[in-house]
Amino acid sequence: MPGLSINSITKRFGDFAAVDDISLSVPDGKFVCLLGPSGCGKTTLLRMIAGLEEPTGGAIVLDGDDITRVPTHKRNLGMVFQSLALFPHLTVGENIAYALRIRGASKEEQRKRVDELLAMIHLPDFANRPVAKLSGGQRQRVAIARALALSPKLFLLDEPLSALDAKLREAMQVELRQLQQRLGITTIVVTHDQREAMTMADLVVVMGKGKILQAASPIEIYRKPADAFVADFIGITNLLPAETDKAGRTTVLGAAVPGVALPSGSAKATISIRPEDIHFSKPGAGAIPGTVSFVRDLGGTVETFVEAGGTTIVAVATPRERPNVSVGQAIGVVLPPESCVVLQP
């Protein structure tokens, strides 16, 4: 079976399980983002796939071959490190040709492939420059080209864009995604930036404390987060307490939300609702009573903060549908039932 499959892989450092019995299957040619806060085990998982860290248990299978015990240099993969790890004593061209040189490719072959790769990363005629003379974005591209020199089966990137400034990072995300789609190479990126994951990935794997919390497409993760941690980690969300009242209806902060069912047997749960799904109305029946506490007008979006029932609810709207509210005004908050996600406890 083509693709990468990870079978109950575990990595312990002493008593601490950095990666705790994780299984994941990555279809051929897909772009996967391992997403999570620092210390969640995402980098350790990536390093085990690369063979730079030996798993305590489990197996890694690439295209049907068990590579768990295969040393890194025989795995046929390309990796971009957070530090980029460009060889300081070599030029751009020599860095990119390193893998080819190791394989004993002829000078002519090396030169041809380097030119191809430099054209791919839009840095033609850079072959003879020393790496120290490159800008951050150029170094980034050279690291990517070097990793792809042998057309590897697997492309791994460990927080590749973290050293770049925000604007360049966003541009590189798009470029990296386009490159991956053009080459059709199975790619795994470790990141703690949810925007980055949403921009690039086919499959987002949210990790926490060494486990996978949810693995799904970006939009599904955003729309149907599995639990409060995922909901909070991916974008901004409102986590509100829901309960079943005496009449058997589900209510949130005293307002009924028809059509939202809590898991059977539990009288209380937490629901997640995205800020852009929230509407306002006049205070009254069917709406959560609240008071506007702050309005942040960012030009492109308007965020309204409402104090209701002891918590703060955030709503986001475009300027066009800007709610006509002011600080201190009493309003009703309406939660469209179809946008409420009941989270697992």
Added chain:
Amino acid sequence: MRREPPRALADYAPLFFPALMLIVFFVVPFSIMIAVSFFKRNPAGFYTPDFVFDNYARFLTTFFGSVLGFSLLLAILVAVCCVVIAFPFTYLLTKRSRAVQTVWLVGLLSVLSLSEVIIGFAWSTLFSRTAGITNLFVAIGLMKEPVALLPSFWAVLTGMVYQALPYTILVLYPALVRLDPTLLEAARTLGASPVRAFFNVVTPALRNTIVATLIMVFVFALGSYLLPQILGRPSNWTLSVLITDQAIYQSNMPFAAAMAVFLVLISLALVGLTLLAGRKESAL
């Protein structure tokens, strides 16, 4: 970090004391030595002030030439051996846990507390026929009967490498600790075996450190004059031994001074050449 350039004279104040020490204990004695090297020897007494080139002329014989050549060669060999042994060792040491590293470094520092004399006599015992390591080889059946391994060139080399090795490791250690470990990992993901990656990534990345260490050990070994006498034959004696001999036993200060000045000039020239070669290479 940027610092403001010193403006007032008082800004240079912290330099006064070191500068004074340098002048009193280095510049002045060295100048006296240069002056003495042109003096005339007085066989009855010590020397008389003069300006003659006799001392340098006497130096230009095959005997002193070959001793000088041997001294330089020995120092170069010691430097190369030390770096060849210390570099992989220090690299592997930096991969160990902090506790292991500390134990090793403390052990190495304690070797530095041994004087050249103690090192010399310890090795002369180890290389002797009666109590030396060859007895061990006999005991495990590697040799028929114990032999004396000294005096010999190899005994001198071993003793000097032993003495210089801790310095070498301590000089290499900071650079190797700071080396980005992902450089090696990157090479491995690109298909290089760990050994190969070590040689074509780690070593060239630390080329300047290695050159600096070679020079340091070379200069250090050049000054060694006890170990060649304890562990070697007269033919293994270095110029430093002859300088000591002339200065102390033959009371020929002017000639000893001339040899010392010549040795300093030659080593400076070699160091300069090495740096020049290094710069040319990195400019490519």
